[in-house]
Amino acid sequence: MSSDHTVIEVKDLQFAWPQQTPLFDHFNFTIQVNQKTYIAGPSGSGKSTLLNLLAGVLDAPHGEIWVNGHAFHQLSGPQRDQIRGEEMGFIFQQFNLIPYLSTLENILLPLNLFPKRKAAALKDFASIKEAGMYLMTRLSLPFSIVDQPSHQLSVGQQQRVAAARAFIGNPQIVIADEPCSALDWENQSHFMQLFLELGESQKTNLLMVSHDERLAPFFNQRIDLPKRGIDQ
Amino acid sequence: MMYWIKLAIQSALSRKASLLIIVFSTAISVTILLAAFKIRDDTKTSFTNAISGVDLVVGNKASPTELILHSIFHIGRPTSLVPGSAIKEIESISQVKWLVPIQLGDSYRSYPVIGTTTDFFQQIRAQNKALAFSSGNSFGGGNHHEVVLGANVARQFKHQLSDKITLSHGSGIGPAQDHTDTPFTIAGILESNGTPIDNSILISTQSFNSLHDGSDGKVLFAQLSNSQYSAFFLGLNQRSAVFSVRRQIDSLKSPPLMAVMPGVALDDLWKTLEVAENALLLVSVGVVLTSILGIAAALLISLESRRRELATLRVVGVKPLQILFSIILESLLIVTAGIILAWIFLQALVFIFSDWLMKEWGILSTVGPPTANDLIGLLMILIAALICSIIPGIKAYRLALHDGLNPPNI
Numbered sequence: 001m002s003s004d005h006t007v008i009e010v011k012d013l014q015f016a017w018p019q020q021t022p023l024f025d026h027f028n029f030t031i032q033v034n035q036k037t038y039i040a041g042p043s044g045s046g047k048s049t050l051l052n053l054l055a056g057v058l059d060a061p062h063g064e065i066w067v068n069g070h071a072f073h074q075l076s077g078p079q080r081d082q083i084r085g086e087e088m089g090f091i092f093q094q095f096n097l098i099p100y101l102s103t104l105e106n107i108l109l110p111l112n113l114f115p116k117r118k119a120a121a122l123k124d125f126a127s128i129k130e131a132g133m134y135l136m137t138r139l140s141l142p143f144s145i146v147d148q149p150s151h152q153l154s155v156g157q158q159q160r161v162a163a164a165r166a167f168i169g170n171p172q173i174v175i176a177d178e179p180c181s182a183l184d185w186e187n188q189s190h191f192m193q194l195f196l197e198l199g200e201s202q203k204t205n206l207l208m209v210s211h212d213e214r215l216a217p218f219f220n221q222r223i224d225l226p227k228r229g230i231d232q
Numbered sequence: 233m234m235y236w237i238k239l240a241i242q243s244a245l246s247r248k249a250s251l252l253i254i255v256f257s258t259a260i261s262v263t264i265l266l267a268a269f270k271i272r273d274d275t276k277t278s279f280t281n282a283i284s285g286v287d288l289v290v291g292n293k294a295s296p297t298e299l300i301l302h303s304i305f306h307i308g309r310p311t312s313l314v315p316g317s318a319i320k321e322i323e324s325i326s327q328v329k330w331l332v333p334i335q336l337g338d339s340y341r342s343y344p345v346i347g348t349t350t351d352f353f354q355q356i357r358a359q360n361k362a363l364a365f366s367s368g369n370s371f372g373g374g375n376h377h378e379v380v381l382g383a384n385v386a387r388q389f390k391h392q393l394s395d396k397i398t399l400s401h402g403s404g405i406g407p408a409q410d411h412t413d414t415p416f417t418i419a420g421i422l423e424s425n426g427t428p429i430d431n432s433i434l435i436s437t438q439s440f441n442s443l444h445d446g447s448d449g450k451v452l453f454a455q456l457s458n459s460q461y462s463a464f465f466l467g468l469n470q471r472s473a474v475f476s477v478r479r480q481i482d483s484l485k486s487p488p489l490m491a492v493m494p495g496v497a498l499d500d501l502w503k504t505l506e507v508a509e510n511a512l513l514l515v516s517v518g519v520v521l522t523s524i525l526g527i528a529a530a531l532l533i534s535l536e537s538r539r540r541e542l543a544t545l546r547v548v549g550v551k552p553l554q555i556l557f558s559i560i561l562e563s564l565l566i567v568t569a570g571i572i573l574a575w576i577f578l579q580a581l582v583f584i585f586s587d588w589l590m591k592e593w594g595i596l597s598t599v600g601p602p603t604a605n606d607l608i609g610l611l612m613i614l615i616a617a618l619i620c621s622i623i624p625g626i627k628a629y630r631l632a633l634h635d636g637l638n639p640p641n642i
Contacts, residue, residue, distance in 0.1 A: 048638050057546065057636040078551045085549015092637070098544055100246030110548050112235045165548070177637075 006066065007031050007173060007205040008054060013063035015049060023049050027063070029223050031207060036196065038216050039209045041225030047209045050225070051177055054207075055088065056080025068172050085114045089166030089204075091195075093178040096162035097150035103157075104146045107132040107164045110171075117169030124170075135164035138201075139194050155182050159191060167198050174199060176208040185214070192218050236554075240562040243541075247534065251566065254527055258570025261523035262613060263577040268516040269605050270578065272509050274589075274597045278359065280498045281596075282427045283465070285357035287474050288491040290314070290322060290481055291463040296492040297501055303334055303463035304494065305428050306344040316459025318487050325480050327473040328466055330355050335440045336462040338411075340399050343385050345433045347440025353380075355467055358425035359596050368393045368420030371436050379416040380434040383424035393418055399433070399443065411443050426596040437461075466491070520613055524620045527566055531559060531624035535631060542632050556622075556629040563621030564614060571610055575602070 008031040016022040023046035031037050041047050052058040053065060056072050057080075065072040068087050072080055089110070097106045111118040111128045118128060125131040136143065139160040145153060153161065159179055166174045176195065180188040196218055199206040208219065216222060244251050283304050291299040292312045301307040322331055332355055335347030346352075350370045353363050371378035379399075381391055391397065396415040416435065424430050441459065468477055474493060481491040535542075542555055579599050589595045602610070 052636045052638070055547075055637055078553070081546075081549050081551045083549075084547075088549075090547045090637070092547070094540075096544060096547075098541055100242045105242075114549060 005033050007033055007035070007068060008207070009064070009066040010054075011064040011066075013053070013060060013065065015046075015053065015058075015060065015062070017049075024063075031205065031221065033205060034203065035205065035221045036199065036219040037205075037207045037221040037223060038219035039207065039223045039225065040211065040213070040216065041209075042211055045225035047177070047225060051175060051209060054175065055090065056084050082114075085110060086116045087172045089168075089171040089174040091159065091162045091166045091174070091176040091179040093181050096165075097153075097158055099151045100149065102147045102149060103136075103141070103153065103161050104129065104132050106150050106161055107135060107168055109165060111169050114169070117171070121169040131168055132164065135168055135198075138198055139164050156187050156191070159183065160194070163191075163195055163198070167202060167204065170202055171204065173205045173207065176206070178210050178212075179208070181210070181212060188212075188215070236558060236561060237565070240558055240565050243558075244562050244566060250530060250534070254530055254566055255569045255573060257526060258523050258567055259573035259577060261519045262571050262574035262610075263581070265513075265516040265520050265609060265613070266574055266578045266606060267581065268512050269603070269609055270582070270597065271595070272512065273603060273605060274595050275593075276502055278426050278595045279502055280495065281359045282498065283356060283358065283494055284360050285355060285467065286465040286494050287468045287471060288466040288478060288481070289463055289494050289497075290318075290466060290489055290491045293488045293490045296490065296497050299463060299490065299492055300494060300497040300501060302336065303465075304498075306336060306346075306432070313460040313462060314464070314489065315487055316461065318461075318484075318489060319464070321484055321487075322464065322466065322481065322489075325477055327468050327470065327477050329469045330467040332356065332465040333437055333461045334463045334465065335437055335460070338399050338401055338440070338443065340385070340397060340433045341389065343382075343388075343431050343433055345399050345435060345440070347435055347437045349437060352434065352465075356429075356465065358427040358429055361425065363425065363429070364423045365420045366423045368418070371419045371434065371439070376419075376436070377414060377416045377439050377442075378419035378435070379439075380420040380422060381418055382422055382430040382432040382434075384430040385433060386418075386421040391418055391421070393421065397433075399435075401443075414443055424590055426590050426594045428594070430594060521616060523570075524567065524613070524617050527563055527617065528620040528623050531563055531621065532627055535559075535624060535627055538628075539631055539635055542628060543635050543637060546632055546635075547637055550632075552629045552632040555632045556625040559625040559628045560618060560621045563617055563624070567614060567617040571613065 008029075010027060010029050013024045013027040014022060015024040039047065039050070049058065053060055053072075054067060056067070056075070056077070059077065060073045063073065067083065070083050072083075075083070098109065101109070108128050111121055111131070121128055121131040125134065133143070133146075136146070141157060141160050141164070145157065150158065150161065159182075163179070166176075179195070180191045183191060192215060196206065198204070206219075208215070289299060289303055291303065292314055294312075298308055302309065319331060319333065322328060330351060332348055332351045336344060338345035338347075353370050356363060365380075366383065368380070371380055379397065385391070395418045397418065398415055399411050401409040401411065416439070422429065466477070468474060478491040478493070481489050545555060546552075582597050582599050586597045586599075589597050
């Protein structure tokens with residue numbers, strides 16, 4: 001059972017894709033409250049699989065996964081989906097936004113799907129639109145793109161819109177998967193700065209997966225995944 | 233729920249070109265089905281309301297269908313004629329309020345001539361409406377040789393009031409059978425009413441008899457002697473007496489007569505046309521089903537290019553079952569849009585072609601709200617769409633489970 005100060009706890013995790021060598025063999029790690037965690041690993045080390053397990057999209061066949069006090073290993077898929085929607089935010093490198101929704105509609109998507117998250121946003125703002133606009137300001141997104149279809153935005157803008165969507169409604173955990181590898185270094189550091197500032201101001205637990213070592217210093221905990229499987 | 237509907241609409245609108253084609257093809261196929269329903273219903277209504285206000289049709293004992301076909305639709309020939317003496321017998325029945333005699337057998341350029349009385353214009357209703365004159369009025373009583381034309385006859389031959397026409401005996405084929413020495417003057421033209429009356433020429437029974445019994449100076453044909461009738465239309469004091477009066481007429485011995493309730497007989501007659509009706513509906517249903525399967529196929533094909541969109545929805549916590557639901561919802565919305573468009577198309581078609589339908593086919597068709605049959609048909613279409621959309625829905629569900637947070641780069 002995870003303690004009150006634990007946000008994510010992975011215990012004795014074993015996972016292998018069919019007819020493949022195990023990706024995780026008795027894998028353990030813990031992320032405490034207010035830690036900013038950097039998960040590093042080369043291609044094929046199981047970063048995406050780990051994210052799918054932490055998000056509750058994949059079921060852990062052996063071992064325990066505790067997320068924000070919820071025993072993911074004991075919950076059904078739909079129950080994990082519900083927790084992911086209510087308590088977690090995600091930013092990905094390649095796909096993030098629903099192409100037919102506008103910038104603001106993409107940001108407000110979790111609030112419109114999960115009443116609990118909407119209620120959290122409405123604690124601090126008069127309307128969900130105001131909450132979305134606030135995050136746009138924090139992430140240096142111009143209001144002129146509010147109604148613009150997301151596919152018309154630049155890559156950098158899309159990443160920041162995805163960040164706004166991840167942070168809206170104060171989720172306890174935000175997980176980013178190589179969120180800025182498509183950007184040049186200047187924009188990457190700018191994005192990282194905004195990402196970390198937002199995490200700190202909202203007291204969100206941040207977890208980022210990347211293979212770019214230059215980003216590691218932004219975080220105060222590091223978990224390394226070896227090329228095949230994990231030995232920690 | 234409202235948010236899911238909004239999402240489904242936005243998703244569909246994001247593929248405008250294909251959406252437009254799908255909605256349009258659905259609308260056309262649903263229009264075909266609705267038009268089939270409407271033509272069937274309106275034809276049936278026009279058929280069964282070909283004559284109204286008549287409680288019983290009386291003729292010589294024969295087949296009720298033959299009597300109805302001959303006396304109302306002027307199709308076929310009567311097996312025998314009813315002597316005029318029958319009128320007294322029938323009028324002696326206390327429940328009989330009025331009697332209108334019908335004489336058939338002559339024609340004008342292949343349109344049937346009806347010998348009757350002026351009561352015909354007061355008592356007989358067509359499509360549940362009283363007969364009305366577009367110009368002129370009823371023929372005069374007695375031997376005036378005046379004629380009233382049905383709307384189609386007047387239109388077909390561009391006749392106007394006071395024009396003189398010559399009637400023919402029988403079907404009117406061959407000049408030797410024309411009543412050339414007895415021209416008739418057009419006294420009135422009836423408004424179109426979508427019944428066989430539109431295609432009729434009405435004259436008085438006296439005029440009709442005079443053509444055949446020589447009272448105008450010549451005996452042309454002996455087949456119809458004075459005061460012989462093809463049928464009688466009866467109105468009763470109370471409709472509830474219809475069975476009693478029918479029994480009384482059926483029991484008459486001299487002459488032996490038969491009374492038929494026109495509503496029942498017309499309904500029986502309509503049932504014989506059910507095969508054609510069902511064939512029409514079957515083809516229409518096939519067209520609609522093909523269209524709905526087209527929607528399912530289009531959604532199925534589009535799913536490959538939507539895997540990132542599905543993965544993004546999964547990222548924000550959407551469950552695979554909700555994704556399945558959203559695909560079904562999208563399909564239902566497309567079909568609903570098609571149905572609404574189809575309804576507008578149908579109303580426009582009815583508005584444009586109602587006059588033509590009335591003039592050419594005698595079908596009274598009006599713009600109006602959907603009938604119970606329409607609503608059942610539309611509900612069946614939605615259910616079919618629901619069932620068909622489960623196929624792409626399940627595919628989306630499987631993709632959502634399989635891809636998780638790692639959709640392929642498309």
